[in-house]
Amino acid sequence: MVAILLVEDDPSVRTGLELALTRQGHSVTARTTGEEGLEYARARRPEIVVLDVMLPGLDGIEVCRRLRKSDEIPIILLTARGESLDVVVGLEAGADDYVVKPVEPAVLDARIRAVLRRAEKTPMSRSSFGDLVIDRAALRVTKAGADVHLTPTELRLLLELTRHPGQALPRGHLLREVWDHGYAGDSRLVDACVQRLRAKIETDAAAPTLIQTVRGFGYRFAAP
Structure with missing residues (x-):
């Protein structure tokens, strides 16, 4: 079971992903704003953050940038189709991967597992x-x-x-x-x-x- 922080302001997207990821066996905590997500991530340190780019107030890019100043927690961005600039800026801010909306829960689950596998592999020497x-x-x-x-x-x-x-x-x-x-x-x-x-x-x-x-x-x- 993976402890996931999902930061998404769209109620239908948030509820759908929360239910789907929970069915995949994960523990999901959802937040609706960048400020709430940043506060939770710093206080509770989930295993991974799934972060929408277009959030009200503090947007996903800035949340990613602030987390990266003090934490190496894995981050996956949710970005709208065709928003190439958001992808580039988000990756430069420190995101590990991104998934394009509308999000297929199976694809997101696979990306989450892949990012965490990268964090766990331990080569020697x-x-x-x-x-x-x-x-x-x-x-x-x-x-x-x-x-x-x-x-x-x-x-x-x-x-x-x-x-x-x-x-x-x-x-x-x-x-x-x-x-x-x-x-x-x-x-x-x-x-x-x-x-x-x-x-x-x-x-x-x-x-x-x-x-x-x-x-x-x-x-x-x-x-x-």
């Missing part, structure tokens, strides 16, 4: 890349001796990239291995997560030396 040290057993990343705080998705991406140092990995491979998307998913998930990861581990995110872009293909992590 330790590797160093300059002053960046990755302890795979402890799931701990340090740079110049200081802890680097990563979300589960950012950590999974870093682990996958560093598992193949010097090798160019296509975006499709990263979507399958990091996001568990068994189809041609949205490459914006990869690009936004790379951008967030660079900001945390690169000396200069504007001129990255660790995570290198292979134009028109994907990304390569610098060889040690």
Whole structure:
């Protein structure tokens, strides 16, 4: 059973998803505003937050951004069809994945389980890349001796990239291995997560030396 915080202001959508996810065996707590959702998430720390983008008052993007300042809790965004800007901004704010409305409960359940699987996998061994040290057993990343705080998705991406140092990995491979998307998913998930990861581990995110872009293909992590 997964403890889910659902933040959705539309009564019919909220009730439908709450019932469907409960039938899937999850424990669902619903909130209707961004302020209520943020307060609950900080106080009770659910296992995952499912967050509508278009909320009254404090919108979903800002809730996501504020949570990310102090917490690595997994976040899935609910976004309206065709709202590409919301998707990009939400991913850059720290969301782990997104689902387009109208939401199929089975799809949302699969995405929830996939995000949580990424958080639970624990590869072993330790590797160093300059002053960046990755302890795979402890799931701990340090740079110049200081802890680097990563979300589960950012950590999974870093682990996958560093598992193949010097090798160019296509975006499709990263979507399958990091996001568990068994189809041609949205490459914006990869690009936004790379951008967030660079900001945390690169000396200069504007001129990255660790995570290198292979134009028109994907990304390569610098060889040690």
